């Protein structure tokens with residue numbers, strides 16, 4: 001089925017929605033993207049990315065921009081709380097022999113790179129806008145947007161994230177996001193010369209450092225919090241420093257003393273959700289966190305959402321009809337996305353229970369191998 005002149009609406013301009021816009025435009029579709037945020041902002045510290053994400057960036061044409069503005073490196077180092085390195089997980093080079101197997105970047109920088117590529121693709125981006133009505137028939141969907149537009153589409157893609165209105169409207173019985181029992185603290189600091197790739201320390205909480213550019217690195221600390229309660233931002237600096245108190249590793253102590261009000265600290269309780277199939281109804285299909293929001297233990301949430309976009313575009317082009325394409329899309333994505341959500345959740349559980357370190361290492365290793373497979 002050719003995508004030329006197919007009219008597609010994407011609801012949500014996060015990483016998944018932007019990737020869908022870029023890839024579908026590249027294959028000739030007419031794409032509108034409705035993003036609720038009038039300023040299309042993205043907050044936050046760093047985001048860690050594996051080789052599969054860099055492979056997806058290559059296909060989207062944004063790998064060079066990532067390599068210029070972010071940081072790419074091989075391997076994930078695991079250290080004891082007092083400093084010595086005990087293991088290094090290999091990260092296969094999936095985006096080419098000359099591109100390292102992983103990396104990290106500031107979230108707002110990655111959002112800008114993808115937003116620039118989305119605009120350059122020719123997609124019509126409507127900010128400050130959401131849908132108010134979707135009416136479907138066998139051939140398409142008529143969508144009314146809050147900016148007054150009413151238009152007919154061949155396909156609507158719901159990419160509006162964990163608290164998706166599209167999902168709520170079409171699948172009122174879908175599972176609700178669940179609090180995992182863990183929260184993540186993130187902060188941005190000047191880069192330390194010792195930190196050349198993702199490095200984590202083992203202990204009661206799990207701190208890690210990852211360079212996000214030539215001059216900056218981000219700190220993440222995963223903490224067990226039985227109750228999902230608000231934390232007063234005026235206490236962020238002291239709480240984050242306190243969490244690092246049990247780690248005598250010299251670099252962690254140095255980082256601890258550097259944390260201050262300018263460290264861009266973000267605190268996020270971790271939630272997840274895996275929606276069973278079907279992921280589509282008629283001419284509306286869901287992608288990204290809308291159907292498979294994962295905790296960040298495998299640093300692959302953005303990856304599987306972006307991959308959804310690539311696979312969806314591929315199936316639309318390969319299949320005879322839109323319904324066949326949507327079925328093929330969900331079936332091709334299910335196992336990989338299930339694996340990421342469920343393995344991430346199991347890793348979190350083991351950390352909370354201070355459980356079997358060997359099982360933790362085995363799941364990490366097996367998941368990294370699975371993520372290296374073609375999509």
Ligand SMILES: Cc1cc2nc3c(=O)[nH]c(=O)nc-3n(C[C@H](O)[C@H](O)[C@H](O)COP(=O)(O)OP(=O)(O)OC[C@H]3O[C@@H](n4cnc5c(N)ncnc54)[C@H](O)[C@@H]3O)c2cc1C
Pocket residue numbers: 011012013014015016017034035036037046047048049129130131159160161162164165166184268270287288289290293294295296298299300301302303305
């Ligand atoms: C603490 C934390 C750390 C993480 N770390 C990593 C990591 O290191 N590596 C990694 O790969 N992943 C990580 N993730 C996961 C990753 O951030 C998400 O999987 C990814 O951002 C999902 O993208 P998305 O586009 O599917 O959804 P979202 O990013 O939620 O985007 C949804 C978009 O839709 C818009 N929207 C919402 N409602 C509407 C509406 N009604 N109409 C129109 N627009 C709407 C929103 O404004 C937003 O722009 C992390 C997540 C968390 C919480």
